[in-house]
Amino acid sequence: MITSLKQRRARDNILSRLRAAPQSAQEAVPDVAAYYREAPVVTAGSKVERFIEQATYWHAQVVEAGVDAWPEAVLKVAQDKQLRRILLGRDSPIGDALGRVLPPDWTTWYQGDWPLCKPHLFDEVDAGITSTVAGIARTGTLVLWPGAAEPRTLSLVPPVHIAVLFASSLHETWLDAATVGNWSARMPTNVVLVTGPSKTADIQRLLVYGAHGPCELVIVLVHDEPAGRGTT
């Protein structure tokens, strides 16, 4: 109680000090859209090609797949990498399709009080699979909206993160993705932009992948764009 009174006073003091300060001359409202409109546009290649180039540059592995065959592409990744304990969200938009293809004894559904078992999550999972809400061509970035269907830790804790990205959801910049997706009106509890696997250069500037998050990021890029590969 005492603390909250104290905090109330702190708040009032801080705000009144700010208010008492001389007003700056009215600052121009920043025009973000104008900057991006006039910014030099990279036009080499299609959005898909640029996304692949950038994502690969950031050390993600990109696997391309047709619109009907992507669950099999995910399976192949699991087989190649010998991932036997795979975690995924039951209500995820890709959950059903993957559930049909992945062997049941390889899959664990992230549900119920499973997250209470932190040791399981931290020590016994080989990979987590998530959907994505968008991709960003300029930086090879994935946009994730973790939530009830796909918990935050699903893309973070397992050593391998497999993300399914539909080419039709690619945008040039993340400002585009946020504007088109009207994020500011409907922010979920968590949005994460992911560019490559986790990394650190804290020891002598030497780059090491797999700092605290995934050591590997595999992007299964689904070609669902209307005119096939090559549209921008």
Added chain:
Amino acid sequence: MSAHTHTPEDFKPRSREALADPRLRANFRATMDFLVERRAAQFADPAEYARLRDLGEAIRRHALANLPELLEQLERKLAQRGVQVHYAETIEEAQEIFAEIAGCHGARIMVKGKSMVSEEIGLNQAMEECGVECIETDMGEYILQLDGDRPSHIIMPAIHKSKEDIADIFARHIPGAGHTEDVNELIGIARKALRRKFGQAQIGVSGVNFLVAETGTLVLVENEGNGRMCTSVPDVHIAITGIEKVVEKLEHVPPLISLLTRSATGQAITTYVNLITGPRRPGELDGPREMHLVLLDNGRTQAYRDERFRSTLQCIRCGACMNHCPVYTRVGGLTYGTTYPGPIGAIISPHLQGLGATRDLPTASSLCGACGEVCPVGIPIPELLMRLREAARHPVDESGHPPLRGQGAAASQLERLAWKGWRILYSNSRLYRIFAWLATRLRWLTPARQPGWTQGRTPLRPAPHSLRDLLAARRREQAALQAAAPSARRSGAGTG
């Protein structure tokens, strides 16, 4: 352990020590050169850089111009999202808030992502005193914490340590860790040790890069993933930052992040950009159940209240100014004895800690202007340094601004007298003439050692003849020449 006792008062003796340490200098030189190059590669097109910087500056200035309103808007939004907002005027108040939350939850372990503001309030120490272990999880910070050392750079905290140092630290402090100098293995050891802690901790602590008022969003950028761990795994998340970090709109964030990551490490984007808008909602299986945001003043309102210093608060903590600073590169970050070293430290620390303790920091600059040139949000750092120097020298501000904390701390009676004498001498021609006559005759009396000046320069000594004497002599000479050869007059005048 001596690192803990560093204070800004010792800046001068500490910098002398640092200059005499060739290994430290080589480490810093190499790292700064590396960061400078990486940044330059990102901003290869100066016109594009200028436009982005102008935009970034406009966003920050706009936010500061509306700061009280934006804070209130942010508070409303966060309250709607179920985030508890706490204001702290001082370091002690911020510590109390943490202690109280930890007490409520009976927390024994806190995991912490990289946060300079938590460093500013000495969180680890304060928590230890209430029996809570506060564990750094950023790889660099973790290494330093194990060794009882402090960060020397705001982006690369452990650059003063070599991998051999780190191998020793791990072997000594992490149970079961063998001795290895392989960097991959070292990171693997730390990863494993810290994963256990993420699972055990009741509270996760993080800093914030930007706060978005319109949505009530906390934006965090990082490469390692420990920030995401701290904000996703424990049941309680406490974020702490300065009151100046707020921007108005979500669309203001992408350009600022682009400036931040490109200036800081030369990356177009970090591995993670984490946008957090509230604790977990019903149905969600993870994420904190409870979220707090601590907004710290600690002297920021002093910088805000005076328009000449307000731009200090535009800072997005990229570290570019220190990477490019010839002084910082030579003396290293620990020498400053403040949370924020380098040029940004020299302009912000006087507001946080008062000019009394920090009076030497604004003088730690050659005023070469590099910091101001690379600052991605256009803070005129050299100008601010000059103003702080002046404030440190003059107890009373002639322009009528309210004095800064510790204003006049570096004022010297002797210096004031010297200037007074100077003024009298230079505004009275008779006195000046007598002085010049004496100075040129008695120049042999000037001491060879002049404190402050002769440390790095040859002694000052009056010229053998004053300008007035020289001119008079020349006039006499010319007159003699003219008398001897009047026809040479025209051409002779031209060569004078």
